[in-house]
Amino acid sequence: MVSDAAATKAPIAKIADKVSGVFVPAVITIAVITTIVWLLCGKDLGFALARGISVLVISCPCALGLATPVAIMVGNGVGAKNGIMFKTAVSLEQTGKMQIVALDKTGTITEGEPKVTDIITGDGILQNELLTIAYGLERKSEHPLAKAVVNYVEESGDKNSFAEEVTGFKAVAGNGLKGMLDTNVVAGGNLKFISEYCNVSDDLRNKADDLSSEGKTPLFFARDNELMGIIAVADTIKKDSPHAIKELQNMGIRVVMITGDNERSAKAIGKLAGVDEVIAGVLPEGKEKEIARLKEQGSVIMVGDGINDAPALTRADIGIAIGAGTDVAIDAADIVLMKSSLMDVPAAIKLSKAALRNIHENLFWAFIYNVIGIPLAIGLFIPFGITLNPMFGAAAMSLSSFCVVSNALRLNFAKIYSKEK
Numbered sequence: 001m002v003s004d005a006a007a008t009k010a011p012i013a014k015i016a017d018k019v020s021g022v023f024v025p026a027v028i029t030i031a032v033i034t035t036i037v038w039l040l041c042g043k044d045l046g047f048a049l050a051r052g053i054s055v056l057v058i059s060c061p062c063a064l065g066l067a068t069p070v071a072i073m074v075g076n077g078v079g080a081k082n083g084i085m086f087k088t089a090v091s092l093e094q095t096g097k098m099q100i101v102a103l104d105k106t107g108t109i110t111e112g113e114p115k116v117t118d119i120i121t122g123d124g125i126l127q128n129e130l131l132t133i134a135y136g137l138e139r140k141s142e143h144p145l146a147k148a149v150v151n152y153v154e155e156s157g158d159k160n161s162f163a164e165e166v167t168g169f170k171a172v173a174g175n176g177l178k179g180m181l182d183t184n185v186v187a188g189g190n191l192k193f194i195s196e197y198c199n200v201s202d203d204l205r206n207k208a209d210d211l212s213s214e215g216k217t218p219l220f221f222a223r224d225n226e227l228m229g230i231i232a233v234a235d236t237i238k239k240d241s242p243h244a245i246k247e248l249q250n251m252g253i254r255v256v257m258i259t260g261d262n263e264r265s266a267k268a269i270g271k272l273a274g275v276d277e278v279i280a281g282v283l284p285e286g287k288e289k290e291i292a293r294l295k296e297q298g299s300v301i302m303v304g305d306g307i308n309d310a311p312a313l314t315r316a317d318i319g320i321a322i323g324a325g326t327d328v329a330i331d332a333a334d335i336v337l338m339k340s341s342l343m344d345v346p347a348a349i350k351l352s353k354a355a356l357r358n359i360h361e362n363l364f365w366a367f368i369y370n371v372i373g374i375p376l377a378i379g380l381f382i383p384f385g386i387t388l389n390p391m392f393g394a395a396a397m398s399l400s401s402f403c404v405v406s407n408a409l410r411l412n413f414a415k416i417y418s419k420e421k
Contacts, residue, residue, distance in 0.1 A: 059373060070408040099299050105258070114147075116151075119131075119232075164182070166180065173308070181223070217265050256276065290312070300317050310329050318335065320335045377393055
């Protein structure tokens with residue numbers, strides 16, 4: 001991945017390519033004109049040729065050609081050493097220009113390993129009845145919340161008593177699960193989804209709201225037309241997530257959290273994480289639409305880890321995949337964070353800015369070198385007693401390339417993490 005990225009061209013490199021395309025024939029023309037003018041001025045052929053050759057030697061466009069690719073190569077190397085994998089030179093250049101960072105919640109801001117915190121049964125329902133239905137449905141799902149329920153039952157040490165097979169299983173993306181348990185229709189999911197199967201009492205609605213306010217996600221379960229109860233699941237925020245979000249904000253970047261959780265639960269997590277905006281209740285296909293809407297307000301980075309994040313990662317200007325995520329998310333992203341830490345997001349932005357600044361410095365020195373060197377080679381300073389031997393011109397040309405490469409290597413010392421990393 002690093003090798004491929006180093007072989008691609010950054011948009012800014014096209015500027016150097018265009019300049020070089022004009023620069024080379026222009027320098028050849030200047031060298032010829034210089035030789036002819038000195039001959040017309042009465043100088044001998046040796047002196048006139050020395051001036052023309054000096055122009056050719058000192059104005060070699062090597063420094064211009066090296067300015068961008070060397071910085072890109074070093075920047076990619078620095079990123080790789082820190083577990084930040086840029087797939088292309090374009091992503092390395094553009095990341096530092098982003099204005100909005102959209103973050104998925106589960107597995108990105110949070111640990112992605114939710115745990116069961118509360119079990120509330122419906123009127124006259126035994127806890128074992130609720131857990132039997134929940135375990136039967138959730139063990140067929142791959143969602144992190146489903147795994148929390150499955151782990152809770154299996155860790156109780158008596159999973160066999162709940163191991164009844166659910167048939168006709170179907171997952172309704174972003175809403176819930178349904179199937180048949182014996183001759184009964186069973187379902188589990190959010191309040192809106194479960195309301196299609198049974199009535200939810202005001203008392204249980206209020207309890208669910210209280211759980212959501214605490215940052216927990218209430219999962220409702222029903223059998224036929226009867227509400228069986230609620231299982232609340234909570235996911236803890238990664239220790240470094242609030243600090244990473246604060247760093248992004250300090251860089252003038254707006255941070256948005258996008259999640260399928262209900263609004264109360266999402267806002268509770270968003271408040272703890274310190275994001276600027278929370279977009280809740282978003283279905284998997286809705287994430288891409290939200291990114292498209294955010295792009296109307298500025299350039300957007302999307303950070304995610306799941307299958308349902310892949311379209312949004314592709315839609316964003318820059319997609320960043322958490323390394324512990326799914327293969328499809330990693331494939332869809334422009335940058336992969338191998339350590340699965342949000343601290344690597346501001347680090348990637350800082351590295352991009354440092355690399356772009358370094359490229360600008362390289363181009364400046366390459367241009368300023370030619371602006372000073374060519375008039376000197378032509379002989380414009382001879383009236384002041386300053387002349388240029390072609391051999392010194394060759395040495396100066398080599399020195400310019402050396403300076404550009406040395407400046408690019410300074411990226412190895414770039415501080416992309418704060419002290420509180």
